[in-house]
Amino acid sequence: xxxxxxxxxxxxxxxxxxxxRTLLARGHxxxxxxxxxxxxxxxxxxxxxxxxxxxxxxxxxxxxxAGCRYVVHVAADYRLWVPDPEAMLRANVVGTEALMRAxxxxxxxxxxxxxxxxxxxxxxxxxxxxETTPVDESHIVGIYKxxxxxxxxxxxxxxxDEALPAVIVxxxxxxxxxxxxxxxxxxxxxxxxAGRMPAYVDTGLxxxxxxxxxxxxxxxxxxxxxGARYILGGENLLLRDLLAMVAAEAGRRPPxxxxxxxxxxxxxxxxxxxxxxxxGAPLVTRDHLRMARKxxxxxxxxxxxxxxxxxxxxxxxxxxxxxxxxxxxxxAP
Numbered sequence: 001x002x003x004x005x006x007x008x009x010x011x012x013x014x015x016x017x018x019x020x021r022t023l024l025a026r027g028h029x030x031x032x033x034x035x036x037x038x039x040x041x042x043x044x045x046x047x048x049x050x051x052x053x054x055x056x057x058x059x060x061x062x063x064x065x066a067g068c069r070y071v072v073h074v075a076a077d078y079r080l081w082v083p084d085p086e087a088m089l090r091a092n093v094v095g096t097e098a099l100m101r102a103x104x105x106x107x108x109x110x111x112x113x114x115x116x117x118x119x120x121x122x123x124x125x126x127x128x129x130x131e132t133t134p135v136d137e138s139h140i141v142g143i144y145k146x147x148x149x150x151x152x153x154x155x156x157x158x159x160x161d162e163a164l165p166a167v168i169v170x171x172x173x174x175x176x177x178x179x180x181x182x183x184x185x186x187x188x189x190x191x192x193x194a195g196r197m198p199a200y201v202d203t204g205l206x207x208x209x210x211x212x213x214x215x216x217x218x219x220x221x222x223x224x225x226x227g228a229r230y231i232l233g234g235e236n237l238l239l240r241d242l243l244a245m246v247a248a249e250a251g252r253r254p255p256x257x258x259x260x261x262x263x264x265x266x267x268x269x270x271x272x273x274x275x276x277x278x279x280g281a282p283l284v285t286r287d288h289l290r291m292a293r294k295x296x297x298x299x300x301x302x303x304x305x306x307x308x309x310x311x312x313x314x315x316x317x318x319x320x321x322x323x324x325x326x327x328x329x330x331x332a333p
Contacts, residue, residue, distance in 0.1 A: 007068045007108075008048075009033045009055070009099065010075030014179045014186065015114065015171065017042035018214035019074055024048075026218060033064045033075070042178050055095025061102035071103045072217055074114040076151075078144065080184050081285045083276060085143040092147035097154045104164050111166040112220045117206065117231060117298050118145040119152040120170060126204075128236060128299040131170070131229045142287035152229075159227040167224035169216055172233035172298055175317050176210035177324035189318070190325040192243045193250035199257035200239050201264070204295035207242060208234030209317035212309075219307040230307060235314040236297040245315060249322040261289045 006023055010016030011032035020043060023030055031049040034040060040050070053060030055075060065071060077091045096113070103111055121135030140146045158164035179186035185205075191197045216232035224230060237245075244254035268289055271282035303309035 004069040005029045005031060005067055006070040006072060007031050007033060007065055007103075009071075009073045010114070011048065012038050012040050012042050013074065013078075014042075014181070014183050015174055015210060015213055016074040017178045018174075018176070018210045019072060019114075019217045020046060020048060022211070022214040022218045023072070028070070031064070031068065033061075039180065041180060055099060056090050058098040058102070061099055062106065065099075065103045065106040065108060068103075068106065069109050070221060071099070071108050071111045072114070072221065073099055073111065074217070076114070076116075076148070078183055079281070080142060080144055080287055080291075081272065081275060081282050082143060088143050088147050089150070092144075093150045093154060096151040097158070100155060100158050100164055100166065104158070104162060109165060110221060111164065112217050112224070113152070113155050113166050113168050114217065115152040115155075115168050115170045115229070116145075116148045117170045117172050117233070117296065119149040120229075120231070120298070122294045122296060126295045126297060128206075128297040130299045131231060131302055141290040145291075156227065165226055167220045167226060168229040169213075169220050169224075169303075170229055170231045170298075171213045171216070172206035172208045172231065172300075173296075174208050174210040174213045175321040177320055179210075179321070179324070180328075182325075186321065186325075189246055189321045192246040192255075193252070193322045193325055194329075195250075195252050197243060198255050199259045200243055200255050201259055201261055201289075201292050202239070203292035204236060204238045204297055205242070206233040206236050206296060206298045207314045207317060208232060208311050209314075209320065212311040212317075216303060216307065216309050219303075219309055223307050225306070228302075228306075230303040230309070231298050231300045232303055232309060232311075233298045233300040234311040234317065236295075237314065238295075239292075242314075242318070245318045246322060249319050250326070261292055264289055 121133035
């Protein structure tokens with residue numbers, strides 16, 4: 001696949017910037033679809049051709065995919081609370097389908113679509129879910145998860161009905177360097193490292209180094225089965241244990257107070273109300289609390305078996321994330 005022209009969406013973001021570096025190291029000629037006025041610090045100094053466009057403007061997509069052999073679609077609106085849910089659906093669902101159709105019309109040979117474990121089902125007993133775990137749209141919590149589920153279903157329909165040559169990857173919760181926004185998971189790591197998270201709720205998640213997620217994208221491009229889904233996860237951790245790990249890396253005391261979700265409901269309502277008034281993203285929302293009812297544990301066995309995916313220990317991911325956020329704080333004006 002060396003010397004191939006590959007269109008990458010989302011390259012200015014957290015996961016996309018890691019994917020960009022991985023593909024460049026493999027010899028791809030990289031073209032990045034970037035929005036006008038977007039923050040491009042994550043691509044600074046990289047040999048990347050940039051073309052302006054927007055997933056919500058289908059007229060910009062044919063030029064982006066023209067002459068490309070591969071497409072790696074990472075771009076998404078990743079927020080757990082938004083003032084306008086329809087805008088997220090347009091970007092994540094309608095935009096994804098428009099890009100897939102443009103890629104197919106351009107004769108792209110192979111596509112990797114970055115979905116999310118948010119699009120997958122969870123087990124009733126808390127054991128790790130996999131790509132075959134059933135999911136019911138009516139039970140999906142939150143507009144982000146719903147948008148990723150619907151986008152994934154749109155890609156699968158195009159694979160089935162129109163021979164779209166797409167492979168799907170489902171990253172878990174990535175952490176690591178260059179999380180400049182930051183993502184919801186990154187914000188939690190940054191807050192815990194800065195001592196701003198004195199308590200926790202009883203839940204769990206699957207954590208993975210962002211560079212391993214990027215490697216998983218490349219492996220899916222090279223070896224993935226068309227129409228297949230591959231979970232890209234690392235280790236399943238209780239939130240309490242993850243925060244303790246972050247605290248240890250940052251030289252702080254771990255949070256020791258466990259809060260019942262019901263106690264946080266009034267706080268979530270207040271945070272959402274403040275966000276609607278333009279006072280910043282809410283620290284906690286009702287959807288956060290609904291999602292925390294189940295442990296979001298996942299198995300990457302299929303990706304390990306079929307792609308050769310080998311995630312590093314999660315402590316290395318935590319160490320890299322904490323170090324990057326500390327350096328970013330020091331560099332801030």
